[in-house]
Amino acid sequence: MGRVRLIVIGGDAAGMSAASQARRRLGSGDLKITAFERGEYTSYSACGIPYWVGGLVDGPGDLIARDPATFRESGIEVHTGHEVTGIDLAARTVTVNGRTESFDHLVYAAGATPIRPPWAGTPAGGVFGVQTLGDGAALQQWLDGGRDSAVVIGAGYIGVEMAEALQRRGLRVTLVERSGQPMSTIDPDMGALVADSVRKLGIELRTGVTVQGLETSGGRVSAVVTDDGVLPADVVVLGLGVRPNTALADAAGLPLGVTGALATDLGQRVTGPDGIVEGVWAAGDCTQVTHLVSGRPAHVPLGTHANKQGRVAGINIGGGYATFPGVIGTAITKICDLEVARTGLSSKEAEAAGFRFVTATVESTNRAGYFPGAVPMTVKLIAEKDTGLLLGAQIVGRTEAAKRIDAFAVAVWNRMTVTEMTALDLGYAPPYAPVWDPVLIAARKAGDAL
Template sequence: MSERLVVIGGDATGMAAASQARRLKGAGELEIVVFERGHFASYSACGIPYWVGGAVRERDDLIARTPEEHRERDIDLRFGHQVLELDPAGHRVLVRDDGGTESWTGYDKLVIATGARPVRPPLPGIDAPGVHGVQTLDDGQELIDTLTGQESGAAVVIGAGYIGVEMAEALIQRGYRVTMLHRGAEPMSTLDPDMGALVRKAMDGMGITVVGDAEVTAIRTGADGRVRAVGTADGEYPADVVVLGLGVRPATELAAAAGLPLGEEGGLLTDLAMRVRGHTDIWAGGDCVEVLDLVSGRLRHIALGTHANKHGQIIGTGVGGGYATFPGVVGTAVSKVCALEVARTGLREADATAAGLQFVSVTIESTSRAGYYPDATPMTVKMLAERRTGRLLGTQIVGQEGAGKRVDIAAVALTARMTVEQMTTLDLGYAPPYSPVWDPVLVAARKAVAAVRAAGW
């Protein structure tokens, strides 16, 4: 007799889990039902800003596998179906279909892949037409419809994280005058403030007005009810469109109501096999879970498609009777705004202090290529190392072409728990079109070694 797998959420984790489970179990052994409340599945949410900005021409270019392809593999993918309640004791979920009918569906195994929700503060006017969060393809389509229906004018981006800076670029590409409002002293709070200052300076040079220490108080609307400005404690900024880039929170309301375990940041807690703690027949992954930070040893909520897809593969393997685990992350992320590339991995200074680590930090200036080679561009690398051991703790990079992906060197070193001295002997590829003789990351490592020795260890 076949078992039934129910998956809540049809994006990266959910469909990867369903597909991997199907590879291991035939339709006669495992029935797979996926409930997706939206209208799209298996898409790249990370690509939405580039679709909005025009670098990606068609919405369907972001879809990795069509619904028809999933259904041909005997995966029952149901759009417009929202799960309203979980009943772990009864092994069932309450679902409302697109016609409004509610019914219970039983399961033998359950995957929770509900993702995350954009932070939407309870401000006056926050739900006015022209105010957009950007998390799903449906969100992206609504924003494009708004932009297509009006001439380029003034745009305000609230928040200066990854989504914020990427959407600022998208709006610049569409010809809007862009103002970015954020609460911190510098944009990109995932960086240390000194590195965030480099991002602000570069964005100013692109024509983006960056306003720090801005406390948004209201979204102002016109006589037609549409957004016309964003009010702050210090002034008002005209806006024909507003994009929210305030980050996301785990979408775990259903899990919380069902009594499933949540962490300090609101994400579901799982074991290494991505099973929800205390439940052998429920798995969870993607943006709705917390994962182990391999550098600090703490649990963190990190919403990235790279992790979500890996979680899905691991979950599908477990559901299908195999064995796989997810050991944790080092917190690697790369972004860009126009020509500027921004990357980080590991801990910031504030993270290291919160974890009780003593550290040294160094910053170096270098170039993307040999200085004599044409089109070499400047690059700034900041590196943190543990004071007592010299273990690498984190790296941040801001520069132009060739800067961002260099952070992968540090990501591998962090995963391997290398010291900065060990990093200096890495045999990296070299040719003048690609790097100086000493790669900028290794220059930073050398300087970090000197700082560790100067600290007396």
């Protein structure tokens, strides 16, 4: 019997984590691994692109964890510039760059693609999504040509980060958001704090505004047309979110979940109404996950999840045992010196999931109030009314604020009540926290609200 053949579609976090774990468990004589990546790069940090564009880090080399040559040295064949265009489950083959390759195991890790409305389909230059390192390189090249004004469409995580990056490059930046607040994954009162800070930075933030189209001149974008007027733009960046890249999987007959992403079991095997699809695995931004608080299927594209899911798939392919149970929606970002974080459910999400809940919001400081560098932060908790379980938390503040979300994330993950949280033995010293840490103050106030 010949070597087992593993084909990986996608050369970033999920796919290459799966390949690396499988290789560690099975020697080169037992397993042949071939990875196909349609872009130029492998295993890179897409999350670092805004900081590269803003000049805070060098790139693209600094954003690459492992290049194709490194993978080849470890016995993983990597082919960049190779796009898989077909999957034949019955024949156990894929079509790539016009040829056919056979597999025993297939890891589908094609990631996600930026949402591009019809009006963004112009062939004119200057309109960019920011999903891959190639996207970042293209944007950098465009900016190097000398630009004055930018419009960022969508004020989610990538939108606010790119708005800051472009402002750091010296451009006049307008940030456009269709909803009534930036960062709609946090509650409106917390979003209002973000909006105030963004405007104080000199970024023009327009909320409740819908983009209707683009104007072009001389083969390049010149303005963004909205229901609130026309905004001049030498560059337009799309921050409208992403959708799972599952067109190839769908065409092959692989079952999709209710979110439009691939559904898997706990071991990352692709599953559907008829059960497990034998020998086919999926990981990363193209997959559906379970939100462990609401219990509902969700699509939460993050590099942290992609790496974990790829690792789980690779361990199982290699004969081990690992599981990925789900997510709780933890996320964090910064806009200049403003830090924003969340975990669990927002009020809107808790209501949609059918919870009866209370909220508690507190103002505190990152350090003892008398210690140099003490700055304010706002913490909001959401707790189930009947049980006191912590359902979610949000933080908006400055230095040393946002990483406190990790304490709340651990509490949500382990189904702690806010009353239990008030007794947590957290570290204290004036340079790091008040004697009552904001985590404890918020938990105590939520307990009072119950």
